[in-house]
Amino acid sequence: MTEPQTPARPANWVDSRISRTSDALDRAFEEGLTGHVVTSHRGKRVRLEDGSEALEFVSCSYLGLEEHPALISAAEEALRHFGVHLSTSRNRMRPHYLGELEELLSTVYRGNRAVAFTSVGTVHLGLLPLLGAGALPSYPVAPAGSVFLLEKTAHSSMQVLRGVLGQIGPTLRFDLGTPGSLEAALREGAQGGRTPVVLIDGVGSMGGLVDVTGVLAAVAPYGGHLYIDDAHGISLAGRHGAGYAFDAFGDRLPPHVVIAGSMSKAFGGSGGFALVPTEADVRVLRKFANPLVFGHSVMLPLLAANVASARLHLDGEVAALQERLWRNADAFDALTGGRLINAGLRSPVRGAGFATEEAAFRTAAELKEAGVLILPAFFPTVAKGTGLVRFALSSLHEPEHLETAAKILEGTAIG
Known part of the structure; x- marks a missing residue:
């Protein structure tokens, strides 16, 4: 006797998203490129749970008011x-x-x-x-x-x-x-x-x-x-x-x-x-x-x-912090040759886009090795098969912070 077949469950957007998403985010966690455990935070420097210090471009507190x-x-x-x-x-x-x-x-x-x-x-x-x-x-x-x-x-x-x-x-x-x-x-x-x-x-x-x-x-x-x-x-x-x-x-x-x-x-x-x-x-x-x-x-x-x-x-203090943020954005654009996503825009976000996930992984790893934390993004945040390294700029970033990050991006295949 043939067993009755359970009807297939109708597809939904959750199933679709899961089925189309690679293991890139899991890999980013496993390789220590995201999900950083922070034990202290001052300015744009953080101390990680292993005792090391790093420079962060992750926080969305763009004016440092916290x-x-x-x-x-x-x-x-x-x-x-x-x-x-x-x-x-x-x-x-x-x-x-x-x-x-x-x-x-x-x-x-x-x-x-x-x-x-x-x-x-x-x-x-x-x-x-x-x-x-x-x-x-x-x-x-x-x-x-x-x-x-x-x-x-x-x-x-x-x-x-x-x-x-x-x-x-x-x-x-x-x-x-x-x-x-x-x-x-x-x-x-x-x-x-x-x-x-x-x-x-x-x-x-x-x-x-x-x-x-x-x-x-x-x-x-x-x-x-x-x-x-x-x-x-x-x-x-x-x-x-x-x-x-x-x-x-x-x-x-x-x-x-x-x-x-x-x-x-x-x-x-x-x-x-x-x-x-x-x-x-x-x-x-x-x-x-x-x-x-x-x-x-x-x-x-x-x-x-x-x-x-x-x-x-x-009281005007935020307006002054805005000016510092946009000076930093302009400086970072100059240091990176205007190659980043949002270059020239009054946005605190800059992105290095890569044609493949692997290229984004390599750049994120190089930045981490140099003590720079960023946000790596993959599908569905960006187009399937591509990758992005996001920099959140702040009024608290110092010129040397921007120079450190820009130096790592030199020669990378952004685009």
Whole structure:
């Protein structure tokens, strides 16, 4: 008697990703090229668990604010007054730092309203379903509902939500690197009268600056909304460090735009925030954004550090650190002959791209041997079969640090 056959499980995106991914990341861990265990960190020097010291181009704290005395003092004071954590939903009890932070951010963003979350990922999770459902007063959607248009290279924390967003409306992908792709997605998505909700990054984590004004101009004729994950751009542009996207829009939040920002990178603290135009939008988020209703606030010492950092944004210190960062970026571009990804751009990320994974491994190993830590990236972060060595630049890097890294790249087959 023939045994009944178990039907094959339908393919899904997790299966597809796993089946197409090589063992490159496992190899990078095994060879000590990533996953470094750090026992101390000062400036851009780290001590590793084997006692050796190294120079790092890995941290996304592009302005070095995590070591600023004002942030450290604020965190210590919060520990003395509260302990490590106030374990409650912000709708039940909220530390005074939370309101202070959101008011300071409102000043940075010229009266627009900021709502703090524990991460940029929880901003996406809490806000995007409400945006697509038309629940936010400043962002209405048509009676037919919404359609989410997700840019191919947008951060994984948005890509992974496609299943959740699909319960609100259809989800389509487009590629800004392909001419006409956005326009085609807008036309397709708007069929049937749906409101497009376009999801993009601002500053790419691996390379590139998205033309946010151009994307908004393309979206406008369709009556759509634009959602920008500007995690890597916050603090890096604008007189008060409002960030790449806000600065690109002329130091304003245009109608139909939401900005998601990070306080865990150049900002120097921890957490994320959503930027919306009105208090009515804030009230909806506080009542219905799942991570706010059922999750805790940013851990108290870091919440206090965020407040201190926001004050530095407003008093001019962040603007001075921006200048140091861009001087370092210009110097590194000159030392590497303008060959790196993002050369000449106002991005803190530089990348050495390689046609093969093996070439990227060799360069990462040479850098590690010279005491330089970087981030090696392989598929699906970059195209299948290729590799990238990413340098995160900081205002804290000294000229000799840049020279050391550039020297190793001389003669490598970048491209």
